[in-house]
Amino acid sequence: MLAVDRRTSRMDLIERFPAGKAWATEESLAVARMVQRWSDRELIAKRQTLRESYDELLLPAYTTLTLELGLQRYLWPTKGEEAPDPVEAALTLTLAAEQVGRGDVGLAWLLAGLLAPSAALTLGPDAPTAEARAALEPLLAGGPEQPQIVALVPPVLDLGGDDDAPRFDGRRLQATARRDGEGWIVTAAAARPLAAGGTATLLALLCHVEGDGEPSPAWALIPADAEGVRRGEPILQAGLTASRNAPVTLDQVRAPAAALTLAGTAACQSLLSWHDLLAAAACVGALAAGHEILADWGDNRVIKGKGQRFKDNPLCAGQMADLSQRIALCRPLVLDLAHRLARQDLYGPAGQAAQRLQAQAVAHHVAASAMTGLDHAMELMGSAGYATEWNLERHWRDVKTVQVQLGSAVLGRVAAARHHYDAKVI
Amino acid sequence: LQRSDEPQETALRSIDDITRPLEYLSPIDKHIGAIVRAWADREVIPHRRRYDEDWQDHALIEPAFDKLMGGLGLQRVLFPEQVGGWGLGHSGYLGTASFRMMEEVARADSGMAVAFGVTFWPLVMICVEPHVNMRLCQELAPRFCETERACFAANAMTEPQGGADIENLDLLGGSTITTTAVLDGDAWVINGHKLWPTNSGGVAELFGVVCTTKAGSSAPEDFAFILVPADTPGVTQGAPYQKAGMAADKNGDIWFEDVRVPAWYRACGPGDDFTYFKEVIALGNLGSIAFVSGVLMNVYELLQDFAQRARYDGRPLKEHDAAAAVLADLATDLELTRICGYQYARMLDRPDLYGPRWSEPIVVKGRAFKYSACDRGLTQLGRVMELMETFGADRAHDVEKHWRDLKIVQLWMGGKQLCQMEAARYYYGCETL
Numbered sequence: 001m002l003a004v005d006r007r008t009s010r011m012d013l014i015e016r017f018p019a020g021k022a023w024a025t026e027e028s029l030a031v032a033r034m035v036q037r038w039s040d041r042e043l044i045a046k047r048q049t050l051r052e053s054y055d056e057l058l059l060p061a062y063t064t065l066t067l068e069l070g071l072q073r074y075l076w077p078t079k080g081e082e083a084p085d086p087v088e089a090a091l092t093l094t095l096a097a098e099q100v101g102r103g104d105v106g107l108a109w110l111l112a113g114l115l116a117p118s119a120a121l122t123l124g125p126d127a128p129t130a131e132a133r134a135a136l137e138p139l140l141a142g143g144p145e146q147p148q149i150v151a152l153v154p155p156v157l158d159l160g161g162d163d164d165a166p167r168f169d170g171r172r173l174q175a176t177a178r179r180d181g182e183g184w185i186v187t188a189a190a191a192r193p194l195a196a197g198g199t200a201t202l203l204a205l206l207c208h209v210e211g212d213g214e215p216s217p218a219w220a221l222i223p224a225d226a227e228g229v230r231r232g233e234p235i236l237q238a239g240l241t242a243s244r245n246a247p248v249t250l251d252q253v254r255a256p257a258a259a260l261t262l263a264g265t266a267a268c269q270s271l272l273s274w275h276d277l278l279a280a281a282a283c284v285g286a287l288a289a290g291h292e293i294l295a296d297w298g299d300n301r302v303i304k305g306k307g308q309r310f311k312d313n314p315l316c317a318g319q320m321a322d323l324s325q326r327i328a329l330c331r332p333l334v335l336d337l338a339h340r341l342a343r344q345d346l347y348g349p350a351g352q353a354a355q356r357l358q359a360q361a362v363a364h365h366v367a368a369s370a371m372t373g374l375d376h377a378m379e380l381m382g383s384a385g386y387a388t389e390w391n392l393e394r395h396w397r398d399v400k401t402v403q404v405q406l407g408s409a410v411l412g413r414v415a416a417a418r419h420h421y422d423a424k425v426i
Numbered sequence: 427l428q429r430s431d432e433p434q435e436t437a438l439r440s441i442d443d444i445t446r447p448l449e450y451l452s453p454i455d456k457h458i459g460a461i462v463r464a465w466a467d468r469e470v471i472p473h474r475r476r477y478d479e480d481w482q483d484h485a486l487i488e489p490a491f492d493k494l495m496g497g498l499g500l501q502r503v504l505f506p507e508q509v510g511g512w513g514l515g516h517s518g519y520l521g522t523a524s525f526r527m528m529e530e531v532a533r534a535d536s537g538m539a540v541a542f543g544v545t546f547w548p549l550v551m552i553c554v555e556p557h558v559n560m561r562l563c564q565e566l567a568p569r570f571c572e573t574e575r576a577c578f579a580a581n582a583m584t585e586p587q588g589g590a591d592i593e594n595l596d597l598l599g600g601s602t603i604t605t606t607a608v609l610d611g612d613a614w615v616i617n618g619h620k621l622w623p624t625n626s627g628g629v630a631e632l633f634g635v636v637c638t639t640k641a642g643s644s645a646p647e648d649f650a651f652i653l654v655p656a657d658t659p660g661v662t663q664g665a666p667y668q669k670a671g672m673a674a675d676k677n678g679d680i681w682f683e684d685v686r687v688p689a690w691y692r693a694c695g696p697g698d699d700f701t702y703f704k705e706v707i708a709l710g711n712l713g714s715i716a717f718v719s720g721v722l723m724n725v726y727e728l729l730q731d732f733a734q735r736a737r738y739d740g741r742p743l744k745e746h747d748a749a750a751a752v753l754a755d756l757a758t759d760l761e762l763t764r765i766c767g768y769q770y771a772r773m774l775d776r777p778d779l780y781g782p783r784w785s786e787p788i789v790v791k792g793r794a795f796k797y798s799a800c801d802r803g804l805t806q807l808g809r810v811m812e813l814m815e816t817f818g819a820d821r822a823h824d825v826e827k828h829w830r831d832l833k834i835v836q837l838w839m840g841g842k843q844l845c846q847m848e849a850a851r852y853y854y855g856c857e858t859l
Contacts, residue, residue: 051668157815158737170739192816236475236821238830302587304597315843371808378833382841383584383622383677386670386834393670397830404811404818410748411738411813426747 012036013098013288017327020335024095025088032095036102038069043103047391052241062107062242066147071096071111075118076141086123090277090342093119094334097278101285102292105398106242108282113150113195114140116275117204117221120262120351124270125344128261135258139202139221151193151200151224151248152275166208168217168268169407169415175205175250177220182257186220188250190232194405195243198231200224203248206268209260218263219271220255228253239397270351273341276363279402280334283363283370286395287327290377293392294320297381310380319380323373330366337362353419360412367403374399438730441533441723445761450772452519452526458500459526465494466534474535475821481673482666484629487538491576495542500527502571504546504553509563510571515554521774524709525716525767532720536831537674539720543713544624544675547581547706548634551651551693557702559693562653569631580630581706582620582654582680592636594844595704596786596851597859599644605637605682607650609689614652616660616685627666627676631656634693635682636703647696651703652687660685671830704784707839711792712774714835715767718803721828722760725810728824729753732814743813752813759802770795790852797845800836807832 014032042061050057066072074093077083084092093115101108118140121128128136142148155171166173175188188205201224209216222229232247262271298311298320310316337359341350348355374396378385385392417423452458469490480486495501503523505511514520524546532539552559552566570577583592585604592603605618616637620626623633633654640648654661664679694702733744733753743749770792773780781788807829811818819826836842850856 157743157817159735159817161735161737163737163740167739172737194816236478238819238821238826240819304594315847319843375804379837379842382837383834386672386837388668388670396833397670400808400811400826400829401819404814405816407815408749408813410752410809411746411815414746414748 013102013285013327013331014095017324017331019332020091020339023087023335023339024091028088028092028095031092032099034069035065035071035096035099038065039099039103043107048389051388052394054241054244058104058107058242061104062110062149063147065100065107065111066114066142067144072114072148073141075115075122076137083122086342086344087339089123090119090338091335094277094281094338097281098285098288098331098334101282102288103285104242105282105286105395105402106240108285109195109240109279109398109402110149110242112275112278112282113152113204114148115278116152116271117150117219117262119274119341120219120267120271123274123342124349128258132258132261135256136221136261139223142201146201148202149196149200150202150204151196151245152271153188153191153193153203153205153248154272155206156192166217168206168208170411173206173208173217175207175220176210177207177218177255177260178210179214180254184220184255184257184260186222186250186253186255186259188248190247190249192235192247193245195240195245197248198234198244198246200248203229203250204271205250207260209263215263217265217268218260219268221259221261222250222253222255224248226253226255237401239394239399239401241394266349266351268351269353269356270349273350273356273359276359276406277334277337277341279406280330280337280363280366283366283399283402284327284330284334286399287323287330287370287373289395290323290374290392291327293390294323294377294380297384297390316380319376323377326369326373330369333362334366357416357419360407361416363406364403364409364412367399367406368409370399371396371403440730441727444723444726444757444764446764447768447772450522450768450775452517452523454519454523455526458523459530461498462494462500462527462530463533465490465498466530469493470534470538474827475824477535477537477673478671478821478827481668481676484674484676487674488576491538491541491578492574494531494538495545495576496574500542501545501577502567503527504549505563505567505571506553506558506560508560509567511553511563511567515550515558519775520554521709521712521771522768525712525719525771528713528716529720529723529764529767532717533724534720535674536717536721536828536835537672539713539717540624540672540675540835541578541629543716544581545577545579545630547710548579548632548651548653548693550706550709551634551699551702552653554705557694557698561690562693566632566653577632578625578630579632579634580623580625582623582626582633582635584620584622586619586621594840595700595707596848599646600636600638600649600700601642601644603636603638603649604641605635606641607635607637607639607652607692609639610686612689613686614650614689614691616652616654616682616687618682620680620682622667622677623680624675624677626663626680627678628663629676633661633680639696646700649700649703650696651693651699653691653693654682654685654687658685658687670833671827672834701784704789705782708774708783708789708792710839711789711796712767712770714796714839715763715770715799717835718799718832719760719763719767721832722756722763722803722806725807725825725828726757726760729756729810732817732823736814736817749813752809756806756810759806763799763802766795766799786852790848793845794849796839797836797842800832800842803832804829804836
């Protein structure tokens, strides 16, 4: 279990925008506040001098978060410890992801990649076998020295024009797996991860599984240092500096049987649902960051040359309030989703169509709302909002990058129409 | 009608199929458009993905500027022919010709378009009829007209305490300006601190400095616009700011400490500086619309390729009705932005019909067109990035750079809220805003 530091901290997202109190335990809230202080201390206090330095700011902070605070092991209790209750665990991780996103959305995106496979494996009704657990725990929970970074490789829009390529949700699967005795052979050519292809310790590739009767697709969990894994040139993106992304090639990489534990459509969708939840929480965190920056700006700027404080102008105040309302509306959505995904006894498996669509809808909605809120915050701050010095623009770039990687909301709505309106041919 | 799931072979449209009011175009439109587009395709578009890392040094960016502004000579366009310019300032096509140049440069890189366009801002004050200052034109033209190198100018307006207040002329009348100009014999002595001018950060060779001859005054005759060569003793420029984008446009602090320039370096004189500075605002808004137009033009081109190549559910993205609606919206808003921009340009070119370029209706309508174009442009870029999914945030696909760059066009010159308030005052007669 986590060693929770229970001291109080500054800007309290949880109290200012309360939600989900009926579900959150004292332990969940204590973890959230601990991560809040980590965000204040390790990121916010240092970013003015270190900006977005990966080596000096982001990687050390991630290391502290995963190892010292222990989030990496949270879902993998050591022997003798009780596994966390799913609702408490889901709430705890969601509250933590909000606070990480408040400090740096890119780190929250890494956290989502790290925790989503573990959540899919441990928070559902079907726990992995002891054998699978023994094989997977070291990959996902790691040891005490090494922060684990997971690169998820989902299907993508096909730029190659191969209409016969296996697809999932209309997009091309970037990897294939086939049986090899008791284990698997996994292959991928310049596959594009969601994050961290250049630095990942573990690759999670959504594979087409070849062979009749095989449960396809499946997530293949492959150590990034496995023989046959190569990384390509860096992929430069609009934001998410914490994610050093690069394509990965797997040349006939051997994997044990347990590597494909998350197999079949529902299991694969389950991981994506948990990932969407944590990504949405990261976006709420970005809104909270915007709130803090704007609050400072509103107190300290005057307009119209008359000594009128920025926040005392009705137009500006209204825009500031709009951002706050977005937090107030998005937090309950995200925390409700955490509760839904954890209460699979009530709502069904996290990978079931209704759950998956809900997760996708919440993630798309919250990301879009965060983008609009941050857009407005930048408009209020003018050029200062655009300068790195004020630390707003990094959240704006990061959230946009998250939003596009969540997949097109327009195409997502097509899937929702299929489900809700039984629209079979679209 | 037969419907086939297979796409029919149709001719691809190009940006030249997007509407422009042809009856408004300048006689040089075709030629100037062609040379700038060729320059953009050759000198910028193949290299622009590396510009973000070049934001401090401009090692890649500067040679491209040299070719556009010095080599092709476009930095001369505003000066009268007598001093080596092209005479655009008295051509009757200042607006429409400028719009074409700016959108073609912005198609490649809106940051370059800004740096290029802002060079003309201080020159507008002295090169455009009816307020040509021939003595200053003769004095300054050689810097721009007798070189193959790019020569930049900048408008030093914004100050630390005021943000958008300087641009808020109708409400504040320059009363918040703290940069002072004091006449000492036959010289102005200037003291003050400016932030954010485009082409600061060590780029500009000439500043147009907005200052006051009487601190706190809102009287038009106390508003002064004085030209200051950047190498004048007492001028200090800070390092460029790091920003979300716009690598080709450097911005920084400028300090003026007992800077002395000849008294005749004041652009138009008491009262007239205030009047004609509003023309600068109008042209700035025109340029901003052109930047949006140019960016949307290029994104339209990029989508022609991407939406055909990217396949969803086994078909090109553009053949899915839901995705096609997004593509249609972008093309539609490009049409609207371009038509609106050329219309405004023509309004600036025909003061006999629409009133002087510095008049309230022209300035306010420019602000309205500008903020509407920016909102449209950014909305469309955001939606396109989302449609492109993971590739939308990639440097390798260029759209994200346009999105990052364009954001500041919406933020500058007082931002959206100032535009809204000016529009409200004008259209609804608001008296207390």
